[in-house]
Amino acid sequence: MSAGESLTARMRGLLRTPARPPLWVAIDPQRVDRPLSGGLLDPRRDYFAVRINRLHLGYEREWFTRYVPVVFAATEFSHDGTSTVAPAMVGPGLIEQLGGATPVGTVVADTRVAGPHPVPPEGVAVSVVLYRVEKEQLAQAFLDVVQSAAGALDLAAGIAPFTALAKVVVNGVTALVGGDQPVLARRDSFAPVTPGHYALVDDTGAVDPADLHVEHGELAQRVGGGLRPYRASDYVLYSIEGVPPTAVDLARLPLYRLWQDVMGQATTAVSDELWNGTKAIMSTLVGLLYASPDLTWEHARMLEQDWTQTMVTLREAAVRRAHLADDQQRPDMARSRALAVLDL
Structure with a gap:
């Protein structure tokens, strides 16, 4: 029994x-x-x-x-x-x-x-x-x-x-x-x-x-x-x-911790290497969504779509921040080189 x-x-x-x-x-x-x-x-x-x-x-x-x-x-x-x-x-x-x-x-x-x-x-x-x-x-x-x-x-x-x-x-x-x-x-x-x-x-x-x-x-x-x-x-x-x-309280599910990892990595995935690693974790998470006994199939499908879009949005924001930082650094570098002439 x-x-x-x-x-x-x-x-x-x-x-x-x-x-x-x-x-x-x-x-x-x-x-x-x-x-x-x-x-x-x-x-x-x-x-x-x-x-x-x-x-x-x-x-x-x-x-x-x-x-x-x-x-x-x-x-x-x-x-x-x-x-x-x-x-x-x-x-x-x-x-x-x-x-x-x-x-x-x-x-x-x-x-x-x-x-x-x-x-x-x-x-x-x-x-x-x-x-x-x-x-x-x-x-x-x-x-x-x-x-x-x-x-x-x-x-x-x-x-x-x-x-x-x-x-x-x-x-x-x-x-x-x-x-x-x-x-x-x-x-x-x-x-x-x-x-x-x-x-x-x-x-x-x-x-x-x-x-x-x-x-x-x-x-x-x-x-x-x-x-x-x-x-x-x-x-x-x-x-x-x-x-x-x-x-449904998603935060109580074991797979939610993995989703938090995906979000955290997506916010810093500015390089192709980091982005590929984030997508690999997301692929594992999608499999867990559909296998979870605590989620219906339709709910898992909705979460896959929503979380995938959120991951992409977070990554795009990270890339924009990185480009913004580069744009801000170029004037500073030019100004530093120009001022360096005064030391000659």
Whole structure:
């Protein structure tokens, strides 16, 4: 069993059956006030991200008095030919910071738990689990370590270190929740990948899925002729969204250091020999662009064109500066020779 498969098995161990099966609803885009743009995501062109849009906690469960919430999310997909799990944890500290206890519950909004990553051809699977942990049993220092590990996950650093940190997160969540049943738990596969909103609801049988909408980033229910925020029970609203290439942090990629070298050499490549050396490094960089598992093919093509033009522009500026320096030196040399006559 590979490291990725072992991690997947551990992660799925957290998906124990809740005491009551939750209601899962794919919200029709026509029932979303700000629907996510785009149709099917193209693996050659598009990036995806998974976001927890809203977590509502029913006040009747004694949240933050007897229990604290722990949300675990995991996104499974292929990266560099390897099965990968991107785990994330939203702990009570972040929930209180973004939401805060209110008479009608607590919310946490717009927390990205995966991505941006290139869309894999075989699709993705998303697991969302809401646990309640006895407040007196919570080890805050241990929780902080797990949350820090989750925040440090970065596939661009390589599969091996990523998997090691991912195991820390999964094992840490397992230790935190112990053998407790989750309040909500669900795993779903999306192939092909389409942007959309999905709700996981601790349903009491009082809501019709066709009446659920997304309004102002939270779940709403149609009652009579209008919409009102859904407050009847706990729920997690999450989404899969397309992400533009501009959202990808290129500076975190290993190949970006090589691009910095190209720029540095292009600014001094005034001779043909230096320029040929710069172009040779750029040729290597182009190969890395298309081979990178963190970039789509279309994004790599765009970067090749943009970076090549930038390299040429930097070199042309270097040559102009060199010619300007030569032009400034000629009058100085003539003036020096003329003044030298006075010393005869």
